[in-house]
Amino acid sequence: MVRAIYAFVAGSLFGVGLLVSGMTDTTRVQGWLDVFGAWDPTLAFVLGGAILPMAVAWRVAARRRAPALGGAFPPAPEPKLGHNLVLGSVLFGAGWGLAGLCPGPAMASLTWGGTGGLVFLAAMAAGMLVTPGLRSRIDRLAAA
Amino acid sequence: MIEAEWIWGFAGGLLIGCAAAMFLLVNGRIMGASGIxxxxxxxxxxxxxxxxxxxxxxxxxxxxxxxxxxxxxxxxHITSNLGVIVAAGLLVGIGTRLANGCTSGHGVCGIARLSLRGIVATVIYLLAGGVAVVLFRHLLGVI
Known part of the structure; x- marks a missing residue:
């Protein structure tokens, strides 16, 4: 229960940050990706602003034995890149450019995103549902 | 010239980073929207x-x-073209789960701990997003 309460607070803070920063506005996101159009650098400030506190948090975590609510910190990042990281990032980037929404902002804007937002979220959920099956096929192809 | 949007962007970014920092230090989790x-x-x-x-x-x-x-x-301000929305949603859903992360997990949390996977993923999806906008906006005129 306590974990859920803190998770709710983190999700709320994340969502408000996405709204304030402009990440839920697809024209701003596409303006950032559109380097040959009227380029909008705002997202660089968003990413920079987000990385700063998180970089501090990783340093603090390295000095602590466990998170405040117990359990363990996430393991060190996997050093191997792998084909799924590359292929997945290409597909994700293409979809992000096409519609201007990534998963966090798609959820944060659910209440005001209209039909388009709902359809996007449904398609994204469908994509997430089929990915485990797709991943094992891709891995078999890559191993062959 | 500093634009007001940049300051809002930075302030919102700080909130996002604080949310991620809290989720790590309190719950012990990486704040990745697609993974959650x-x-x-x-x-x-x-x-x-x-x-x-x-x-x-x-x-x-x-x-x-x-x-x-x-x-x-x-x-x-999402496009009203439902075909584009469905295609984009599927790509984002499949892509983020295959890559095991999106803008928050790889972009914010990964880069902040200098994870090679996070940095590589972010560079790739930014490039792919840029190519998609150039292709579908300037060459094909779909978006």
Missing amino acids: LGGLIDRSGWGSAAERGAFVAGLVLVPGVMAYAFVPGVST
Whole structure:
């Protein structure tokens, strides 16, 4: 229960940050990706602003034995890149450019995103549902 | 010239980073939107379903209230072309789960700990996004 309460607070803070920063506005996101159009650098400030506190948090975590609510910190990042990281990032980037929404902002804007937002979220959920099956096929192809 | 949008962007970014920092130091989790939702959808994360569900509830409800209360005429300005929206949603859903992360997990949390996977993923999806906008906006005129 306590974990859920803190998770709710983190999700709320994340969502408000996405709204304030402009990440839920697809024209701003596409303006950032559109380097040959009227380029909008705002997202660089968003990413920079987000990385700063998180970089501090990783340093603090390295000095602590466990998170405040117990359990363990996430393991060190996997050093191997792998084909799924590359292929997945290409597909994700293409979809992000096409519609201007990534998963966090798609959820944060659910209440005001209209039909388009709902359809996007449904398609994204469908994509997430089929990915485990797709991943094992891709891995078999890559191993062959 | 510093634009007001940049300051809002930076301030919002700080909030995002503080949310991620809190989720790590308190709950011990990496704040990745696609992983938190995806684990609920494909059932791989049902062991922590309450924590994930609460995160998603906060992420949906609180910005919703804030937007209606403080942002008159709030809009995502998403395209009205449903074909484009479905294609984009599928690509984002499959891509983020295959890559095991999106803008928050790889972009914010990964880069902040100088993870090679996070940095490589971010460079690739930024490039792919740029190519998609150039292709579909300037060459094909779809978006």
